[in-house]
Amino acid sequence: MQPNLLSLLRCPVTRSSLELQVISKSQRVYEDQTVEIVETGLLFGKDQWCYPIIGGIPRLIVEASLVYEDFMQKHLPDFQARKTAIQQQYPGLLQYVEKKNRKTRKSFTQEWGLFNYEEDKVWDADTTGMLNRFLQETDENRETLRGKLILDAGCGNGLLNQLVAECGATILGMDFSQSIERAWQKNRFSNALFIQGDVQYPPVSFEAFDIVHSSGVLICTNNTELSFSCIDPCVKQGGKMSVWLYHPRKDFVHNTFNFIRKYTSRLPLKFQYYLYLVTIFPVSWLVKKIKGNPQNRREMMIDILDWFSPEFRWEHRPDESASWFSKRQYSSVKVTTSEVFGFNMTGIKNQ
Numbered sequence: 001m002q003p004n005l006l007s008l009l010r011c012p013v014t015r016s017s018l019e020l021q022v023i024s025k026s027q028r029v030y031e032d033q034t035v036e037i038v039e040t041g042l043l044f045g046k047d048q049w050c051y052p053i054i055g056g057i058p059r060l061i062v063e064a065s066l067v068y069e070d071f072m073q074k075h076l077p078d079f080q081a082r083k084t085a086i087q088q089q090y091p092g093l094l095q096y097v098e099k100k101n102r103k104t105r106k107s108f109t110q111e112w113g114l115f116n117y118e119e120d121k122v123w124d125a126d127t128t129g130m131l132n133r134f135l136q137e138t139d140e141n142r143e144t145l146r147g148k149l150i151l152d153a154g155c156g157n158g159l160l161n162q163l164v165a166e167c168g169a170t171i172l173g174m175d176f177s178q179s180i181e182r183a184w185q186k187n188r189f190s191n192a193l194f195i196q197g198d199v200q201y202p203p204v205s206f207e208a209f210d211i212v213h214s215s216g217v218l219i220c221t222n223n224t225e226l227s228f229s230c231i232d233p234c235v236k237q238g239g240k241m242s243v244w245l246y247h248p249r250k251d252f253v254h255n256t257f258n259f260i261r262k263y264t265s266r267l268p269l270k271f272q273y274y275l276y277l278v279t280i281f282p283v284s285w286l287v288k289k290i291k292g293n294p295q296n297r298r299e300m301m302i303d304i305l306d307w308f309s310p311e312f313r314w315e316h317r318p319d320e321s322a323s324w325f326s327k328r329q330y331s332s333v334k335v336t337t338s339e340v341f342g343f344n345m346t347g348i349k350n351q
Contacts, residue, residue, distance in 0.1 A: 001038045001053050005193050008172065008208060011045030012062050012201035013090065018043040018051075023075060028056070030190040042075060047089055048082040051203075057184050059196045060203035061176050063098040100222060101198065103311045105177050106269055108220075111305040112157050112179035114298050117186050121299060122159055131163040137344035138213055138242045139336050145169040148210040153199050153231050154217025158183025158192070165192035172204065199227045206233040215244040216342070219314040228324050235349045241330060244337075244344040246315040258315075261308045269309060276304050321345050 009018050023040040041053040043060070051064045052071050059068055065083050072079045087094065115122075122130055135141055146168035155161055155173030158180070164171045166189060173183060174197040184194040197203045199217060212235045218227040228243065235241050249255070264272060284300055295303070307313070318335050322345065325333040330347030337344040 001041070001056055001058050001195075002035055002190070002193065003038065005058070005172075005195075008205050009043065009058060009060065009195070010203055010205055011049050011051075012060055012198065012203040013049055013093070014046040015206075016046040016049075018045050023053075026056075028190075031188045033190055035190050040075075048085040050076060050079075050082055055181060055184070057180060057194055057196055058203075061097075061101070061196055061198050062201050063094055063101065066094055066098050097198070097201070101176060103269070104220060107305070107309040107311065108156070108175070108177035109179055110269055110273065111302055111309065112177065112182070114302055114305075115157050115182075116298060117157070117159065117182075119298075120296065120302075122157065124293075124295065124299075127159070127163055130160050131167075133337070134160055134164065134213070134215075137215065137244060137337050137346075138211060138240065139334075139346055140211070142167045149208065150211045150213065151202075151204060151209045151231070151234055153202070153212060153214040153234075155180070155183060155194070158187060158194060161192040161194070162187055162189055165189035172209075174199075174202070174204070200230045202231055202234055204234055207236045209234050209236060209239060211235075211240045211242060213242040215344070216246075218243060219246050219316070220310045220312050222312055224314045224316060225324050228321075229328070232328050232349075237349055237351050239349050240346055241325065241349065242336075242344060242346045243321070244342055245321055246313065246342040247317060248315045249341070257307060258313070261313065264308055265311055265313075272309055273305070276308055277301070280304050280308070318343055318345060 006020055011018060021042040022038050025036055026039040028035050028037045037056050038053055039056050043051045043058060052059050052068050054071060065072055125133055145164060148169045150164060150169050150171040152161055152171055152173045155175045156179055158173050161171045161173040170191045172193045174195050176196055176198045180194055180196045199221060212231055214231060218224045221227040281301060281304060284304060288295060288300065322333050325347035329350045331350055333347040335343050336346050
């Protein structure tokens with residue numbers, strides 16, 4: 001973690017600023033400069049809340065004391081007392097959040113764990129295509145991005161964040177799966193920052209970001225509009241919200257797949273992987289090759305896992321999502337891109 005990131009971070013529960021305790025530091029060489037980072041440490045909020053920094057990444061998920069319990073016990077002498085105090089003051093919160101997130105966190109960790117940064121494309125797009133798609137979705141260009149502060153709520157493999165940073169923006173990539181670790185390790189730009197966080201408990205300062213972008217993430221939470229409402233406060237007055245969502249389709253295969261996933265998504269994730277590998281993958285590979293699709297095997301499998309493995313996969317119409325913007329006083333609400341599986345919508349937060 002770069003020390004200058006601290007001013008943007010907040011406790012995801014109490015919304016308090018965080019105090020940093022450094023355990024170890026290191027140097028990270030980026031393309032533009034060498035930066036001293038906090039390699040391991042602790043972040044303290046109000047009401048006994050505490051979060052670890054592991055491998056240079058702030059782990060600001062509510063359930064951090066459960067997921068990273070071994071680290072906390074090793075580095076925090078009063079950890080058990082803190083945990084007990086939290087459970088007494090916030091009964092059931094840790095267990096609720098861990099249960100809500102456990103399967104989704106593991107699902108996307110498995111999915112992006114397949115990604116090869118040197119060889120694979122993201123959703124059929126090379127780096128130029130990825131950046132152009134982002135610019136179209138957010139209704140921006142390379143020049144307007146320069147100097148902006150952007151939150152990517154659900155950054156996945158983090159490759160897009162590097163492309164945006166190269167345009168001169170400072171972009172904070174947030175994801176609550178372990179994919180955030182590879183995203184941080186592969187990052188080449190000092191103005192691309194990464195944290196582990198939950199879109200329903202965003203651990204960042206409110207009204208701080210020029211653009212909050214969430215692509216294909218909110219629809220994989222337990223309630224899409226609830227998740228939208230949770231990241232909405234992060235947009236500054238006059239700033240922009242941008243979300244990409246699935247939409248319903250009148251397509252037999254599409255709806256059959258959605259019906260199947262209602263049942264298969266409940267199975268253990270490792271079993272799902274091999275189930276799809278021997279059933280859906282061979283058919284998908286054959287059909288795509290006949291159609292001339294250039295995807296490699298990993299890319300095809302990532303597509304399959306992205307559809308079938310997440311616990312939640314909601315679909316929404318543009319008029320429905322436009323109402324979410326309107327209820328929260330956004331203007332200039334519009335669909336910026338529309339494709340086979342979904343669409344992107346943006347709005348400007350009124351002054």
